[in-house]
Amino acid sequence: MEFDKTSKNTVKRGAKKATYNKKEIYAILDSSEICTIAFIINGLAYSQPINFGRKNNKLYIHGSLQNRMTSALLKQEEVSLSVFHLDSMKLSKSAFHHSVNYRSVVVIGKVKELKSEKDKLEGLETIINHFVPNRWEYCRKPNKKELQATRVIEISIESAVAKIANAGVTDNKEDEQLDFWAGEIPIKTVCELPFGKNKIEQSKEIPKHILDFYNRNKNGF
């Protein structure tokens, strides 16, 4: 299944790196802890990193009721957000061909504030379980007061595109003989061993859902 190509998501530069395949796009979203939301205040576009969750074709974000970014989003019908993983730095013999390998996604979606307690709880459950799978089962759920203080926003994905750059270092043929070193520096974002927040927690066994998360991501997200 693919997202339709529209004027908003069709890649023009580097089109060979683009994919509209839903499975690939969802996989990159699901391996990202943070997305970057773009929004407009007084005519200026800002970008802000934030945790999020995905369930099927919907994304969820949350913030306090006074949050500047979610307030701006609710004035817009649509939102665009992006995620990005840097995978490698590519050093060519010419300055011109230096570049990076990466996985990125851009999503354009419709914004809706969730109002009922049931919908807000489901949105927050999706965010917490995106943060660490199964975590929702192993923490205290939000109470009435916390729910009232939290704004939960649903973003229905309308169009999306991923770009995946994973090629080797390139150089012009006439540069190959130059006596400059050319190669790659791999980059990874990894998690390290989890630890309890105090002595009481450190005396407990680290739960399975936390160890599963650690083992899945210790060699890279």
Next chain:
Amino acid sequence: MEFDKTSKNTVKRGAKKATYNKKEIYAILDSSEICTIAFIINGLAYSQPINFGRKNNKLYIHGSLQNRMTSALLKQEEVSLSVFHLDSMKLSKSAFHHSVNYRSVVVIGKVKELKSEKDKLEGLETIINHFVPNRWEYCRKPNKKELQATRVIEISIESAVAKIANAGVTDNKEDEQLDFWAGEIPIKTVCELPFGKNKIEQSKEIPKHILDFYNRNKNGF
């Protein structure tokens, strides 16, 4: 030295985490390979990750002449961009207190296209030396044709703010006795051992500027 607090950079939520100190802001920018640029096309705000460079109070980005993002920026007087490092995931006993530790910067600056060959070269040198310090000395400089095909944009920082979250996991007092595990999962972005792009490059010694970069960042940017 501090950046002035204006309506555009003053942090309202989580103000205790904010710093306007130039040294701290520059340090976070300099440890970032990628910034995220916010821009507007047909009324919708987008965010796009891109390499950049910093020299004193100016940032530089580049792209092809047809690049959609740089074209949009040149229609604006100002631009906002952000960088973000995820440092830790904080898992509290309540869903409500889950959060992350991070270092982030938001910059608002004036946009100017560099037109002369000299200015463009200096901008590109700053970008390449931000990518890997001293790299400019060890690669072929852009020729006339490459320079003509490249747009170089200078962003003069007008205001900026960093947010640094590095506190431990918090819980409400009444939740402390709950039988849920609470703790932290440290996150790092690291570089791994550089390697030559082909057998010829692999037979050479890895140059000092590359090894220096590796040693500085192998335990985290």
